[in-house]
Amino acid sequence: MSGKAFGALDVIDILDPADTRVDDFRDLNSVDRRPDLPTGKGLVIAEGVLVAQRMLASRFRPHAFFGTERRLLELADDLADAGVPYYRASAEVMAEVVGFHLNRGVLGAARRPPELTVPDVLAGARTIAVLEGVNDHENLGSIFRNAAGLGVDAVIFGAGCADPLYRRAVRVSMGHALLVPFAGAQQWPQDLNSLRDNGFRLLAMTPNPAAQTLADVMDGLAGQKVAVLVGAEGPGLTETAMRASDARVRIPMARGTDSLNVATAAALAFYERARSGD
Numbered sequence: 001m002s003g004k005a006f007g008a009l010d011v012i013d014i015l016d017p018a019d020t021r022v023d024d025f026r027d028l029n030s031v032d033r034r035p036d037l038p039t040g041k042g043l044v045i046a047e048g049v050l051v052a053q054r055m056l057a058s059r060f061r062p063h064a065f066f067g068t069e070r071r072l073l074e075l076a077d078d079l080a081d082a083g084v085p086y087y088r089a090s091a092e093v094m095a096e097v098v099g100f101h102l103n104r105g106v107l108g109a110a111r112r113p114p115e116l117t118v119p120d121v122l123a124g125a126r127t128i129a130v131l132e133g134v135n136d137h138e139n140l141g142s143i144f145r146n147a148a149g150l151g152v153d154a155v156i157f158g159a160g161c162a163d164p165l166y167r168r169a170v171r172v173s174m175g176h177a178l179l180v181p182f183a184g185a186q187q188w189p190q191d192l193n194s195l196r197d198n199g200f201r202l203l204a205m206t207p208n209p210a211a212q213t214l215a216d217v218m219d220g221l222a223g224q225k226v227a228v229l230v231g232a233e234g235p236g237l238t239e240t241a242m243r244a245s246d247a248r249v250r251i252p253m254a255r256g257t258d259s260l261n262v263a264t265a266a267a268l269a270f271y272e273r274a275r276s277g278d
Contacts, residue, residue, distance in 0.1 A: 014089040017096035048104035054175030060110040067106030125153035133160035133232030141172025142263035148176035150270035155182040204245035207259040211248040
């Protein structure tokens with residue numbers, strides 16, 4: 001049934017798990033063969049209908065989709081003008097190709113476009129998140145989802161951060177890692193000076209009780225550009241990054257608790273920024 005049409009879409013049935021046409025979706029759990037490794041094929045994989053739709057709306061242009069009949073029906077309108085093949089397969093065939101049973105039933109694959117630079121993502125931005133040492137993909141994905149929902153314009157990565165285009169990060173972000181602009185700092189932490197040169201006030205998140213409260217500082221920065229700095233789960237920001245900031249800010253905590261998950265802490269900072277106005 002290869003090449004079978006589905007309206008105006010190019011739908012190709014995959015009956016054999018060894019079919020090379022779906023190699024871009026193969027072995028997604030493999031440590032060294034997975035297609036989303038930047039050192040290998042360097043692909044971006046969208047998992048699920050909503051993430052696939054956001055990939056279609058992003059600068060990450062998909063070149064193929066692989067999924068079940070049910071997901072094809074759900075995506076048909078979105079794919080009408082995409083001009084890419086949809087490789088249709090049973091859930092069983094998909095599982096053999098991917099390496100596990102995929103509950104979400106559809107994958108999209110895109111090649112990585114040229115990376116944005118820090119000046120690229122700063123253009124027109126008023127609120128940015130700056131991450132240092134955030135090396136957990138789920139935390140990273142959650143930060144992107146929070147950033148999108150609370151009006152953060154861009155994300156900048158300092159030293160030690162995980163790959164934001166790893167499949168799990170993209171999935172946890174609900175596809176917002178493909179939509180919120182991001183860039184890696186080329187010189188860390190010296191690039192923090194370029195943020196200040198562009199008019200940003202740098203706020204370093206810390207559990208230190210001597211720091212100013214987040215809400216008080218944000219209220220004083222209404223109308224100004226703000227960069228929120230967050231660090232790794234556990235160690236937090238390095239002292240070097242802290243010294244480069246304009247203020248150290250904390251979230252008041254109940255007795256017996258010293259800190260929150262990094263994605264949760266970032267979300268509270270983003271909320272306070274949205275509440276105070278930019």
